[in-house]
Amino acid sequence: MEEATISQELFTINNLWVMIAAALVFIMHLGFACVEAGFVQKKNVVNILFKNTTIPAIGLLTYALMGFNLMYPGSDYAGGWFGFAGFGIGTDEAGLTSAYTDWGGYTYWTDFIFQGMFAATCATIVSGAVAERVKLIPFLIFTTLFVAIAYPITGMWKWGGGWLNELGFHDFAGSSLVHSVGGWGALAGAMLLGPRKGKYTENGVKPIPGHSMPLATIGVFLLWFGWYGFNGGSVLSADAPTVSLVFVTTSLGAAAGAITALFTAFFMFKSYDLSMVLNGILGGLVGITAGADVITPMESIIIGGIAGIIIPFAVVFFDKLKIDDPVGATSVHLVCGVWGTLAAGIFGEGKDVVAQLTGIAAIGVFSFAFAFIVFYILKLTTGIRVPDTEEERGLDITEHEMEAYKMF
Amino acid sequence: MEEATISQELFTINNLWVMIAAALVFIMHLGFACVEAGFVQKKNVVNILFKNTTIPAIGLLTYALMGFNLMYPGSDYAGGWFGFAGFGIGTDEAGLTSAYTDWGGYTYWTDFIFQGMFAATCATIVSGAVAERVKLIPFLIFTTLFVAIAYPITGMWKWGGGWLNELGFHDFAGSSLVHSVGGWGALAGAMLLGPRKGKYTENGVKPIPGHSMPLATIGVFLLWFGWYGFNGGSVLSADAPTVSLVFVTTSLGAAAGAITALFTAFFMFKSYDLSMVLNGILGGLVGITAGADVITPMESIIIGGIAGIIIPFAVVFFDKLKIDDPVGATSVHLVCGVWGTLAAGIFGEGKDVVAQLTGIAAIGVFSFAFAFIVFYILKLTTGIRVPDTEEERGLDITEHEMEAYKMF
């Protein structure tokens, strides 16, 4: 750590913004909860809410226990691939001063809470894809391992200063490190679980519509809202030019995703499909996340717009493969996450497409393998899928003995 | 642009606050979506959510394309009535420094995003009033034109430094420039569309209750929450005395509107009418918006309180005229917007009632005429109203082939 180079005032401002950004990222967990609850059937709503309520709690606690020190091991690397600075969190006086980081951005505690809020999001992404059929406890075990171990390791490769960082890989706020990591976990889970009963019939795909579009819409807006903290806070300071550029690129990326998804879905399905517009917004946001700091607003419209076009194709594609993803997590987070990482290389000045591809591949292989192996072991031991009768009756009654709505 | 006169620290703080305010204004779009969805029938929920999701996207994109440069054409005026600084957005180094604006408040990007978030709100206001019967595509065409052209032009008259500004017209955060502009559009739309089938019968008004009061309540709270950014951010800096006064007047205006609407509705209808209290809060907020920076807290209670009294009368008044407005947008945004603009003249120190009346009239004539003509042309060409059978079956199935809820 070098001498503090900024005034106490700037330090306080930077720190304040990163804390507020952490609170905004927190509200994304409610966004995920609402989107996923809206997109599942009424009989599985308590179950998905239970997971989405438990995941941030697990995420924060495991991140305090070990995740933070796996992701930011300091100089204690194994060749930039792995490091661990010990269990628990805590700091000395220096961690609370503007000397804490090179750029004097924030305190140790702010660092932890901002990063901790990120950590749980990748597990939440998985919960959407495996919804309506996964067993609760094995899923929570998976979540714990994924958040505590897998996410911090790939996170370290880049944000912790590891080998991908050395390589010039650019992933500003986590198109890859957060979203596609979650997306790969979602893919592994959805593949090993198999589709929900009745989804793929001889006569083609039989959609299983979500139970509440208002809930899904609330969720998407809250995610967009929280994304100002997710991307804006990833500047790691309140630096006016950068943060305000990020606000603009994030907003325009989301807006472009909405509009292109609207038209693409209309041309494909001859229908003004709200669920596609909602997914288009999320796709645009995920797409813009890797390069939000290094692209122009015009480029953000292109990147978000392409993400919005990708979404309906990706949804149809996964359905073709009979990979059943009730909320579209793989299309949104995995496919658009990969696209966004690539786009940062294509559009970002001085960025390197090869480094981007290397990062995409390395992160993909590790995350998918980790998730696949964990789910596979759970499948062989505890089992990961509820019995057919429970799936039919719904997880709310069978796993939670509770109903989501009591409308009579 | 003159030399920067403030420290980098103050510049960063001011910029940060205006960005956060932009995010708060963004969440108002979710507020609108929830209020309007809550106040329509179950069979039209997907439709209203679709519009409210698409509108901010259209608003942001068209504002980037042309709206911003129509509203803030710089010195390039036609007599303070019209100006255009060209398509697209972009800036040089100066746009990112504290020299960007006279008061050194924020960067060019922050300027754009804060203003862009405002732009779409006026179209959202219209969507509530024309709900449950307007055709989707014509409405989206109207939205695009209204946001891209009409809103920036009247906006320029005052905020862009145009003729109303010269005149001494005061509209701090947009009782007129945003809310009554939207309200006039709403009025034109509702008039040209005619009422929903079955609303006005020989036996008087037959109410068509909204399908979800919880949704409407969530929406109103989110609007109130976002209003701290709408009004607080309109200070265009983090200046402690002004912003904190605005927070207080905004809060007390909303609170007073709630309470007076409660009692007025009780005396008029002998009922504790939640929908009126919710509209009273919004009326109070709209009413306070023009003068939030120049009045005392006590005056804010009076202004908000009168707005809350106005609301039930306005609702009944529009029903008398058989102008059918499912969510009360004309009462809230138009009537209370006019009231608020007037109130800023009456209570605001050194403000001029004549200038206020001039502004109200000029903005009203232009916005109403613009909206009326656009809707009228659409009516003659594409048509603006769905067929009766579609209205009966609901727009969700007929325009979107989707149901909002799947409760069985």
Next chain:
Amino acid sequence: MEEATISQELFTINNLWVMIAAALVFIMHLGFACVEAGFVQKKNVVNILFKNTTIPAIGLLTYALMGFNLMYPGSDYAGGWFGFAGFGIGTDEAGLTSAYTDWGGYTYWTDFIFQGMFAATCATIVSGAVAERVKLIPFLIFTTLFVAIAYPITGMWKWGGGWLNELGFHDFAGSSLVHSVGGWGALAGAMLLGPRKGKYTENGVKPIPGHSMPLATIGVFLLWFGWYGFNGGSVLSADAPTVSLVFVTTSLGAAAGAITALFTAFFMFKSYDLSMVLNGILGGLVGITAGADVITPMESIIIGGIAGIIIPFAVVFFDKLKIDDPVGATSVHLVCGVWGTLAAGIFGEGKDVVAQLTGIAAIGVFSFAFAFIVFYILKLTTGIRVPDTEEERGLDITEHEMEAYKMF
């Protein structure tokens, strides 16, 4: 008031944060509305929304009228027990400068709005416990008195610089001053009202499930979100080390409460009970609130974790006593509020358990007695409970002539 000792920049930052914190506390009112609406039956939803919409309005207005000057009477004490600085709010130039407070934190207006947002929360807590059977108008009278008189008086004892402050009592953000005050009111109300019909039968407790778990979940997340303002803002400055520590302790306390409540409920009831996890989060947050600034993150996990364990026992305990609390307000706010206040004494460095116990007892006696007497007088005069037939048909139709949902 002494000379300002901080720069204008720091003053502006501090003030900005406290204002933003006030807005976050505001959103807690929506959180309460959603939690309580979700936990009541469908037939009483409009009623609870009506109360939760009216309460913040009443709270803000009465706090402006007298509450603020009762709670912060300046030097005008009666022995640290009672003081009143006169009706209304208002300030001179000094109230807007960094000289306003010793620490130069914020303006007079910011002070008022942050404190005003707190005030209404304690009445909201009561509304949950008395839900589904209390008469509307008597309840609103109670609310007005409780917020305008009782809350400010005990608040002054500590935060206004009164006798508890002299004693060394520590209650950082209000485990006692806000939550247990509300909890005592809730207890008095629930006791005097008696249980809902059919809750306690010869065959034991017959649960009356809430009508919407998604609504309750949204509410809990919004409360958690707002708590960053509640606790973080209570630092009364943007001081980086303290606020960021508070963010961490608050987050970990909530997370720990969720997990321990999950397991405790599972061992007690053999069920993964979402309603208990939600209450566990709230319990953790309430528990952490008194000492959030003086404990370590590890201690916050312990305090929040114990709160999460307490919750299921407390719920069962109150049911044993046949004190019917539809949303669990007494368990969450009263019991965990007491626990949190005690915990601040146990864990907080240099804090005094005896002072904590004194504060808990004094605040408890006063608040419970005040609430009990007011409710009792209302019971004898207007009555506080709706007739059985109204309870059966639901308060929405009988008190509001309105339905919450119109799903057909």
Next chain:
Amino acid sequence: MKKIEAIIRSSKFEAVKTALSEIGANFFTFFEVKGFGKQAGEHVVYRGAEYDLGYIARMKIEVIVTNDSVEKVSNTIRKAAHTGEIGDGKIVITPIDEIISIRTAKVNESAL
């Protein structure tokens, strides 16, 4: 006494209600049902897959009437619910043994 059960388009409910009240038949019970019939169900698209809801949302009305008003009531319903397009629905008349008023304990004609 007979029970008349009519399965009608939801959108015709108000018309039927009004028509019934015009002939003095103010007492009936109704609820939402879903119907499969010649009329195809709603065509729906969700996240890129099209399908048929299969059913149509309908309203079922049940009226107990004395034998001599069966025809008048059923005709009234039929006319009010008629559009002429496929999907208008059916009226079913079934026998009942007895109807008892819970309030008065009177039976049959006097129970109405």
Next chain:
Amino acid sequence: MKKIEAIIRSSKFEAVKTALSEIGANFFTFFEVKGFGKQAGEHVVYRGAEYDLGYIARMKIEVIVTNDSVEKVSNTIRKAAHTGEIGDGKIVITPIDEIISIRTAKVNESAL
């Protein structure tokens, strides 16, 4: 065998259920209906306009019983659902030809 259909106040459902179980009639089917009758519908106000919901939310209970328990069951329902005020509802008894148990394929008495 007979089918007893009772349209009762929703608020009396629990009482009827308890009364039926006391006489050993533990098997029945129920669902929500809405009723027009002598009892006026709920009076409602919405955004300044008053109106009558028209209907009352009610519960319909259907029990299939053997001929000899018809009276006991219908009396039990009637007493449990009774308040004496307008709007108590009706009990209708209708003939059935046959009842079949899906599980056992047995018919009539032995199907219950």
Next chain:
Amino acid sequence: MKKIEAIIRSSKFEAVKTALSEIGANFFTFFEVKGFGKQAGEHVVYRGAEYDLGYIARMKIEVIVTNDSVEKVSNTIRKAAHTGEIGDGKIVITPIDEIISIRTAKVNESAL
């Protein structure tokens, strides 16, 4: 003509629908009901208190058929809805006097 009413497990609805359409019985009406029966209701826990929902959510299907298809239809439903475990439900066959098509005003066989 007869009315066949079947109270089945909600989870068997799709199977019954498919089976009916295979024998050409494409017209019917259905709605959600709740049932008390030998099968215990859902066991539920809410905030620390356990209880029995009592009822099971079920689906009721109503088909009007000509006399000669009664058996085929009722057998088809029975087989498709069968699991063999307690709670499979019942099929009830009741007489009808007349069925009228609202669209064509035709009655009985020709009304279908």
